[in-house]
Amino acid sequence: MNPFPRCFALMSVFAALFGGVGGYAQSAGDYAITHAKIFTLAGPPLEDGTVVIHGGKIAAVGAALEISAGVQVIDAKGLQVYPGLFDAVTQMGLREVGSVPATVDTTEVGSFNADLLAATAVLPSSAHLPVTRAAGITQVIAAPASGGLDSDGAGSQIAGQASALHMAGWTVDEMLLRRSAAMVVIWPSVETHSFDFSTFSVKEKPFTEAKKEYDKQVDQLAAYFEQARHYAQVLQAASGASFARDVKLDALAPVIRGELPLLVFADTAREIRDSAEFCEKQKVKMILAGGTEAWKMKDLLRSREIPVILRPTLGAPPEDDSPYDRMMTQPEELRAAGVKVVFASFDNSFSRRLGQQAANAVAHGLPHDEALKGVTLYPAQIFGLDAQLGTVETGKTANLIVTNGDPLDVTTEVRYLFIKGQLTSTDNKQKALYEKYLNRPKPAR
Numbered sequence: 001m002n003p004f005p006r007c008f009a010l011m012s013v014f015a016a017l018f019g020g021v022g023g024y025a026q027s028a029g030d031y032a033i034t035h036a037k038i039f040t041l042a043g044p045p046l047e048d049g050t051v052v053i054h055g056g057k058i059a060a061v062g063a064a065l066e067i068s069a070g071v072q073v074i075d076a077k078g079l080q081v082y083p084g085l086f087d088a089v090t091q092m093g094l095r096e097v098g099s100v101p102a103t104v105d106t107t108e109v110g111s112f113n114a115d116l117l118a119a120t121a122v123l124p125s126s127a128h129l130p131v132t133r134a135a136g137i138t139q140v141i142a143a144p145a146s147g148g149l150d151s152d153g154a155g156s157q158i159a160g161q162a163s164a165l166h167m168a169g170w171t172v173d174e175m176l177l178r179r180s181a182a183m184v185v186i187w188p189s190v191e192t193h194s195f196d197f198s199t200f201s202v203k204e205k206p207f208t209e210a211k212k213e214y215d216k217q218v219d220q221l222a223a224y225f226e227q228a229r230h231y232a233q234v235l236q237a238a239s240g241a242s243f244a245r246d247v248k249l250d251a252l253a254p255v256i257r258g259e260l261p262l263l264v265f266a267d268t269a270r271e272i273r274d275s276a277e278f279c280e281k282q283k284v285k286m287i288l289a290g291g292t293e294a295w296k297m298k299d300l301l302r303s304r305e306i307p308v309i310l311r312p313t314l315g316a317p318p319e320d321d322s323p324y325d326r327m328m329t330q331p332e333e334l335r336a337a338g339v340k341v342v343f344a345s346f347d348n349s350f351s352r353r354l355g356q357q358a359a360n361a362v363a364h365g366l367p368h369d370e371a372l373k374g375v376t377l378y379p380a381q382i383f384g385l386d387a388q389l390g391t392v393e394t395g396k397t398a399n400l401i402v403t404n405g406d407p408l409d410v411t412t413e414v415r416y417l418f419i420k421g422q423l424t425s426t427d428n429k430q431k432a433l434y435e436k437y438l439n440r441p442k443p444a445r
Contacts, residue, residue, distance in 0.1 A: 078404070093129070105121040107144060188214050232249075265290050332365035
């Protein structure tokens with residue numbers, strides 16, 4: 001990952017071709033959304049409520065509120081208001097066209113890249129942003145080396161810092177919600193086979209050899225954290241004296257102090273157990289990302305209060321003999337065990353299906369309110385952003401959606417979208433193409 005988006009000009013060309021250039025259309029001012037059913041997620045729904053927006057924040061929420069002169073009124077009778085959806089792991093702004101390397105800036109060479117910051121590589125004019133926010137997603141976590149349908153992952157162990165972003169803005173600074181939201185760690189795995197592209201065949205490796213390599217990587221990670229801890233102590237003792245600084249170790253200092261969580265990508269039971277033990281030993285806060293076999297470690301996750309950001313529920317079963325609906329039933333199994341469950345796309349292209357992924361879990365036992373909180377309130381909580389986002393309450397940032405139904409329902413339409421209190425356009429390339437071919441002239445007979 002470079003300090004600036006790689007081949008920015010070329011990426012802008014792609015964005016222009018796919019409808020992303022121009023930032024976003026919006027109108028500023030004060031608003032009152034009236035006669036709506038408001039799902040605050042901080043209490044019971046308000047059947048006929050009003051939300052007043054002023055200065056980018058929610059100024060008031062309630063029934064029969066007095067509306068000042070000059071406020072733009074949106075009559076939402078028959079519509080519903082929700083907090084904007086929060087996709088907790090994406091590559092938003094970091095990956096444009098997966099098959100064109102010049103438009104991809106998700107990874108960097110080297111094993112330890114703690115100093116890299118996702119926000120510095122984000123493309124605000126990405127064509128993925130408009131279609132994603134049209135689905136009601138108002139904020140995301142852009143995470144380096146996060147994997148997904150259109151990604152090959154990365155070889156880094158410490159991939160860099162994930163950034164929290166609003167889904168609108170002409171510049172990265174306008175989009176920033178939190179520049180550094182978590183430190184991304186790609187936990188090593190025991191690889192007993194690999195694909196040889198030179199022969200297009202799978203190479204097998206003895207388990208003992210693969211386990212030895214795995215242990216070596218874990219030991220390297222532990223040694224690096226100890227080095228960072230010692231560096232922080234020496235830096236503090238230097239007290240302003242001349243000192244050779246190391247930007248990579250500097251970047252780990254907030255993690256060591258417990259101020260910044262580790263977003264650990266791990267899937268198998270072994271990886272989850274070992275990463276949890278590592279974080280316990282290092283005394284750092286852990287957020288588990290991926291968690292394909294998290295259900296096997298549910299007691300450990302509950303006891304250590306480790307939240308889980310799950311991969312899409314429509315994913316394939318982890319093993320050949322796993323139930324076909326394993327990924328769909330896991331969220332309720334974890335919730336019932338006392339584990340906080342969050343849903344994420346781990347992607348760009350299908351981030352817009354975030355609500356549907358949560359709905360699949362509802363169909364397999366997860367309470368609806370828990371699924372809704374898993375894409376709104378809980379992501380805000382685990383990244384320490386719940387004072388600003390996640391519920392419809394006075395004083396919070398007005399990232400809101402006004403819909404004609406349940407946002408977890410794939411058929412629901414977002415009628416109005418507010419980001420930072422500004423009415424934001426839902427226009428996008430897909431909508432433009434739909435309207436273009438819908439109005440195609442019929443050929444003469």
